[in-house]
Amino acid sequence: MTGKLGLDPALVARARELARRAGQPVVDLARSHTTVSVERAVLRLAGVTGADPDGIPWVNRLVDAVVADVGLGHGVAVPVFDALAREQIGDVTLLAQKAAAGSVRFTQPTGKAATAARRAARKAVAAGVRQIDRRRAERDRLVKRYGDPKQRPWIYLIVATGDIYEDIPQAQAAARAGADIIAVIRSTGQSLLDYVPEGATREGFAGTYATQENFRLMRAALDESSRELGRYVRLTNYASGLCMPEMATLAGLERLDMMLNDSMYGILFRDINPIRTFVDQRFSRQVHARAGIIINTGEDNYLTTADAVDEAHTVTVSQLLNEYFAHEAGLADWQLGLGHAFEINPDVPESFRLELAHALLARELFPDAPLKWMPPTKHMTGDVFRGNLLDGFFNLVGTMTGQGILLVGMMTEAVVTPWLSDRDIALQNVRYVLGAAGGLHEDFVPAPGGFIQQRAHRVLGEAVDLLDRIGDQSLLTAIAEGTFGIMKRPADRGKGLDGVAKHEADYYNPATDILEGQQA
Secondary structure (H helix, E strand, O other): OEOOOOEOHHHHHHHHHHHHHHHHHHHHHHHOEEEHHHHHHHHHHOOOOOEOOOOOEHHHHHHHHHHHHHOOOOOOHHHHHHHHHHHOOOOHHHHHHHHHOOOOOOOOOOHHHHHHHHHHHHHHHHHHHHHHHHHHHHHHHHHHHHOOOOOOOEEEEEEOOOOHHHHHHHHHHHHHOOOOEEEEOEOOOHHHOOOOOOOOOOOOOOOEOOOHHHHHHHHHHHHHHHHHHOOOOEEEEEOOHHHHHHHHHHHHHOOOOEEEOOOOHHHHHHOEOHHHHHHHHHHHHHHHHHHOOEEEOOHHHHHHHOOOOOOHHHHHHHHHHHHHHHHHHOOOHHHEEOEEEOOOOOOOOOHHHHHHHHHHHHHHHOOOOOOEEEOOOOOOOOOHHHHHHHHHHHHHHHHHOOOOEEEOOOOOOOOOOOOHHHHHHHHHHHHHHHHHHOOHHHOOOOOOOOHHHHHHHHHHHHHHHHHHHHHHOOHHHHHHOOOOOOOOOOOOOOEOHHHEEEOOOOOOOHHHHHHHHOOO
């Protein structure tokens, strides 16, 4: 028996083995398929930039042209670099422009031409990967220079105006008020766009479009704040939806520090095809591993559609699956911001003790992961006094269970778009709790055999039982049957399925080659 909960190490080990058994077929599927977004990410690493007059990125135009001529299953790198040699064009973006105009045709070369194209593709993509390496080294230098926040958990705060030039001063003000991590919420619906918008944007819906230029602008602004405050301020955005691999790539190139990247969120809540999602997420996590980016997973979302008490074990199952998928893709424990949430109905008897049990279970199952603890939203009523008290309880659980990343809850959360004053009051709440009880996790030990230990053991046992059942059928079947978040998502449906292809015998992806070989 180990830790404050007295968990059985053999049962914990069995849970991880069952997660591996459930996840391995999905990994095998991801390793044998590609998607249009994976291929676009490869070309972005190779240097394709910009968009046409209609705002469609040249990387989309280029991949579409290759797919029209030779299909997706070979990968696009070899046909593209073969065409560059044949056409004697030295710039990949120029090739994309010519392809969009219909003046270039693509073939799948063989023999010496294929070998030369592979060599050229790898060289170009390696330059992009080296840029990611440089940005990671730059982060390490800045963290060493300015330092990390003195306290844990790190305080994570959302900015979302729709206008990047409004987001910047709000983000800097939030950092001055104590935020350690700024998350720029993405515009509603962007996850369903099968392209990444170009340039700085000023019109978003309940959020700001995620673009490379917006990433660059906000990173530069928070670097100014880091210098001013004497602590490194981290930046978060989204690697999810139909462009997950591209978002991960752009984040690496622009030195973002964290990315929301859950293995099942897009499937469950955006109806994106499961196979498309699992293929995309594996590549995106390989990029995150290389870039030193911490991922934030989305288990909290399950509890907004399913009951947080009855379905608590599905959160644990998802955390274990996310851990397996992340490790397989090369992420280290310190990069696993696994999600869990404070979403039990406050009217449920002993709701606070139940929340303590769930949070402490997550902490003890993943002792080296910077868990991301999510605030109450589902049961916010518009009573700001009750809401602020509920957030205080949430903050207290975070300190009592040693969470790593604490998303600031606001008293108007999920009721209206919070005012700046709401954010200030919410930060005061966090500062008070961390200041008054920041080390409480050192003293808090639940009673042996008591309510909290019993609840944690029950949830873990239910999680093991569910993982056993998933392994007997398949994870794709479990998702189709509504196991997570009560959303039923069959593998042969969903958005983006037409952008998936099984590898042909001669498939080549220089980015995967480099990321798995750890050389560039």
